[in-house]
Amino acid sequence: MQLSVRTSRHSYFIVVEEGALDRLGAELRRARPEAGRSVALVTDSHVGPLHAARAEAALRAADFAVTTQTVPAGENSKSLEQAGALCEAFAAAGLDRHSTIVALGGGVIGDLAGFAAAIYHRGLAVVQVPTTIVAQVDSAIGGKTGVNLAAGKNLVGAFHPPVLVLTDPALLATLPRRAWCEGFAEVIKHGVIADRAMVEELAAAEPRDLTALVSRNAAIKARIVQADEFERGERMHLNFGHTVGHAIEAAAGYGGLLHGEAVALGSVVAARLSVRNAALPAEDEALLHAALRRFELPLRLEGAAAEVGDDALLELLRRDKKFKDGRIRFVLTRRLGSAFVSEDVTEDDIRAALAAVR
Ligand SMILES: NC(=O)c1ccc[n+]([C@@H]2O[C@H](COP(=O)([O-])OP(=O)(O)OC[C@H]3O[C@@H](n4cnc5c(N)ncnc54)[C@H](O)[C@@H]3O)[C@@H](O)[C@H]2O)c1
Ligand SMILES: [Zn+2]
Structure with a gap:
């Protein structure tokens, strides 16, 4: 199934299909024909070992060069420090404004990587690849990104709609x-x-x-x-x-x-x-x-x-x-x-x- 979402900036597709992860590279090419070669895949320490290799292979098959950033699983990673560390890693990997960020994980990764994408080079394209129910039905859609402060949740953020939401319900099979x-x-x-x-x-x-x-x-x-x-x-x-x-x-x-x-x-x-x-x-x-x-x-x-x-x-x-x-x-x-x-x-x-x- 494919849905289209119109935003004040651009329209994007939500693709929902079992096995869609294996088409990540091809779907990114279709959603963003002008995309540069470099892609940063952002994931967490639970999801990475389970699903990142397939995501990387799918991107490489479509001729993207991938660097993967893995952050500790859990809400604590939704911090300004972690967003800053990701931006430093994007710079070290040579990402420029033609590059694409791919968020592979639950709502924490979607919000964090989406926020880092919103601020690095004043905004890089982000693809959401949600891996929890919350992320697939809710957080990956709608463009809200952000991190927490000691004073409260989601107090720093940006509207940064994705260029694509690639949803593979088969990924939910590994959820506890x-x-x-x-x-x-x-x-x-x-x-x-x-x-x-x-x-x-x-x-x-x-x-x-x-x-x-x-x-x-x-x-x-x-x-x-x-x-x-x-x-x-x-x-x-x-x-x-x-x-x-x-x-x-x-x-x-x-x-x-x-x-x-x-x-x-x-x-x-x-x-x-x-x-x-x-x-x-x-x-x-x-x-x-x-x-x-x-x-x-x-x-x-x-x-x-x-x-x-x-x-x-x-x-x-x-x-x-x-x-x-x-x-x-x-x-x-x-x-x-x-x-x-x-x-x-x-x-x-x-x-x-x-x-x-x-
Ligand atoms: N942006 C929005 O509009 C929006 C909406 C709702 C929630 N949120 C945010 O989303 C976050 C919660 O998201 P969540 O519930 O997805 O939490 P999460 O990202 O922390 O994921 C929950 C746990 O499941 C693990 N996990 C994820 N996918 C897995 C898989 N396929 N197999 C095995 N383990 C997996 C994660 O590593 C984590 O330990 C909160 O920070 C919340 O503020 C944002
Ligand atoms: Zn909620």
Whole structure:
């Protein structure tokens, strides 16, 4: 399957196909006929040993000269230091503005390599080759790149849309079970805001046709970011479950809960708020729970995260930039498959809805 995404700068294709990794070089030639010979492949210490050799071979087969940069796996690599180190490595490898960066990995690599590509020589073409569910259905699409600061996640970044997203669902086969399940929090989120039937299907069974599922989700994300590239309207719907999710993630301490697990809990709270404030039917709330449960995602705060009180969560929420004068812009749903931004959610509403995860 192939989708096209229009941005304010250029249009690009998202190719979703099993085995697509072996066509990386040919697809890069097609997407960017003017590309110079040199390519930097950026990957991490988990993905590199599994999949980099095939990516390199595919690039060399199309007459590209490849240098590979491998950074330590994990969120800590999303730093200014690591972005700087990549830029130094690009310079040492002789990359110039005709060169191409290829990001082979999950969202960490996509965001980091995308950001390094955005700033090196004031912007080099980047190809995203996503290898996690999160990256294939979400982070590789839409052009947001960036790194973290001690003060918070994604505080430094740039809009830098890729010239190509090459998605090979077969690469997901090497994901550990927990990382696989985590990704479905974002898939279910897409269902909540745009595709009720998908939530029903996921609640009933794990997907059999991964390529179809990834394509369906890539299409949802692509449609939304194309309609609202700079997040002035509909793109905000993608934050469903993320407002409270981020607070829970921070409260649990990064590393305690995976991002998708925190988003699952945030979705449970957002659904309860939707029942209270937007008349979401209880059967829709139950359907969301069933889908999350299917992928072993948490519905209640457990362990260290359960020790965090409502006051502490509210305090974290108040730091959210969407919070103003005791009210917060909150993504709610009146019926699964649709979403809207409410301006009327109060702290008391949130306190009451937090009971859903206690
Ligand atoms: N730019 C955006 O729009 C956007 C959207 C959502 C999330 N994000 C960012 O994405 C990041 C999370 O992405 P993620 O969940 O993909 O995390 P990740 O990149 O850390 O990958 C998760 C783990 O899986 C490993 N891995 C990746 N692919 C694998 C494979 N095929 N086989 C085996 N192991 C594999 C990685 O090495 C890592 O250990 C966060 O930093 C988040 O802020 C960005
Ligand atoms: Zn997310």
